[in-house]
Amino acid sequence: GAVVSQHPSWVICKSGTSVKIECRSLDFQATTMFWYRQFPKQSLMLMATSNEGSKATYEQGVEKDKFLINHASLTLSTLTVTSAHPEDSSFYICSAINSGRAVNEQFFGPGTRLTVL
């Protein structure tokens, strides 16, 4: 149990285009999901908290109009990188908290590697 998937696992796009990344909790419901970014040889940095049915909460310095988050169901959150540029190239990782459990442990997806040319 507690499996989180991400799609795609790897994407290359041209500068100026938009890319959508999906995060799914496969065997549990998640009212709260998180999106992280990990640059090469660096730690994970929280970008935003995705809440089902409401607006995402963004961390300081993260542009909400550039990184659009939609958490339309209890098992799916999407991150859309709009007008991507090479500096957006990174490893994007999501996590989800099982709503049905008292313990608020985050389960991580395998990540999506984005390369913007």
Add this chain to the structure above:
Amino acid sequence: AQSVSQHNHHVILSEAASLELGCNYSYGGTVNLFWYVQYPGQHLQLLLKYFSGDPLVKGIKGFEAEFIKSKFSFNLRKPSVQWSDTAEYFCAVSRKAAGNKLTFGGGTRVLVKP
């Protein structure tokens, strides 16, 4: 602001050596503590976690960690490492009062020489 510090950026050791990775956090309230491992090319995996109770926590693959509240520390240990323990290790802290957001330490790259 909440911060998490991992003292060693890189650790190189031989098989069968003992490993200890330091982790300190800055927040003084009730926290949840985690150690994650990221093997080369793989995603983050939970090694162990502390929420409450016995401050000595045993995790998977022979790892353990000790929560010392007075020192704001949660150090990771393994008595005898294997080559397969080569990975990057991340300490992380969360608080329910802060929406369970995880703050990660900078990570420690561990290389175990065969």
